[in-house]
Amino acid sequence: MKINPKAIRELFPIMDELINDEKLSYLDNAATSQKPYSVLKSIQDFYELSNANVHRGVHTLAERATTQYEEARAKVQRFIGANSTREVIFTRGTTTSLNWVATSLGEMVLEEHDEIVLSLMEHHANIVPWQQIAKRTGAKLRYIGLKNGKLDMEYAKSIINGKTKIVSITHISNVLGVINPIKELAKLAHDNGAYLVVDAAQSAPHMKIDVKELDCDFLAFSGHKMCAPTGIGVLWGREKLLEKMEPVEFGGEMIDFVYQDSSTWKELPWKFEAGTPNISGAIALGSAIDFLENIGMDNIHEYMQEIVRNALPKLQAIEGLTLYGNLEDERSAVFSFNLEGIHPHDVATAFDMEGIAVRAGHHCAQVLMRELDVPATVRASFYFYNLEWEIDHLIETILKTKEFFAHGTI
Structure with a gap:
């Protein structure tokens, strides 16, 4: 149609x-998209009719806000083909998502002399966080070069090897418009015991995403490039990996019990969502997904x-x-x-x-x-x-x- x-x-x-x-x-849609009436109205409706904090209250507005917030998470799950809402973490955007996975996954799996593979076409948000975790762990960065304006996959095969622990690649370049072969990269990574992280900031707004089909381990995207407001994004990860990973931010909503000398965390996905989230942004992201899926x-x-x-x-x-x-x-x-x-x-x-x-x-x-x-x-x-x-x-x-x-x- x-x-x-x-x-x-x-x-x-x-x-x-x-x-x-x-x-x-x-x-200038690669930078940010415009917003339809329905998304703008969802923000206004939340503040006019349902404004309350989520997960913390038993009064009517709190329950209404929590329901709408978690309904938005379920829409994201369906939109990207995730197995469970437990795998869907709301963040401030792709940059935050990539920072969180670089820090938490990096600290969990990287040791000195391990390698992280990126590409020369990455956005700074998919380079700088990996530089920082490499400095802290002693890991080394390697870059897949370009050939004829796209990834040099022969070179990729030569540098993704037993030393590789993480491969982090953009799905679509924000400069070149190139669509990268994520499934092929996933197989390369997994055959060598590495994890694949995908920056989907440019792909999620424009094409159908199915994380199971892509066979990636983590995927990050922003709402503002897909008709939602700024300040809301998603980090998806495989549940078994997210269970093992430590949160990056602490306090507020992600807490289960706090003692004088230690604390425990809530279950997924809330253990990664400290503090009051961008509730209206998440609800508006759900509205944007409705809008896109209707088209x-x-x-x-x-x-x-x-x-x-x-x-x-x-x-x-x-x-x-x-x-x-x-x-x-x-x-x-x-x-x-x-x-x-x-x-x-x-x-x-x-x-x-x-x-x-x-x-x-x-x-x-x-x-x-x-x-x-x-x-x-x-x-x-x-x-x-x-x-x-x-x-x-x-x-x-x-x-x-x-x-x-x-x-x-x-």
Whole structure:
């Protein structure tokens, strides 16, 4: 079933905005997505009708809030194909999730001279936490390189070995749009006795996720990239591993009993959720999942592929434009590029004058920027509410920007 992006777009109030007297063309979805009325209403409804803390009270509002919060957890479980809600931990986002798993899993399994395998295309959130745990444990970081704009899987096979304890990889690159072979990496990791951690920040909003099919051990994603608010995310992990791991934050809701010299923790998933959680954010994430599933994740993925098929050849045809990443295989609708002789920040500023919102910079991927030998790129990233005219508007604005910087006129 094909989706109706025009009808969907009308469900997002911000799309009526005018930017510099131009109709908004929001192409910064890899950074954060916009929010539909239903998600915004779920936040308002919580604070107007159900505002109370969760798990701690027996009064009506507390029970209502707790029910809605745990219903959201069940929606996440279904959304990612988890076996149990015990495996679904609410966090502040992908960064927090990856920090928690790096700290807790790392302290549990890493020893001096063990190895952690990452890739050169990782977001800083999937590099820096591993650097820190490597420093504390004496483990070593190794990186899978790139070949033809995607992971060099032959090199991956050579460095994932008996010394490897953890492999942590992005599912979809936030810069290159490359979709990585997670199942193949999972087999490589498991065949060598290692655990696989997946950064799904860019994949969870755009394609159907099934953690059992991916065969990963941990998976992290953020709500704000999939129509939910900021400040809410998920860490999924295999129950048997989460049972063994120690919490990273302490106090409040994660406590079972506290004695003067020791404490015990609640059962999963609450032992990882210290303090008052982002209750409205979790409920709104559940609402966003309802919204996405009503459209259909397979339908969203197919529509994104239509955008790729439409936009990619038009971008490739522009003289002086360099596109990054593999351009042959299936990819997400994330296009990072540079225009010859024009700084990415200047390009993004020119785009903004035309109502187009893009990101310019290193995209929290400085290791990748050095591999590409550029300081920054322009990134146009699409979602299912973007329309065909926005592709054409982007192409026209690129040509106008080139003309302006070449001759000083449009």
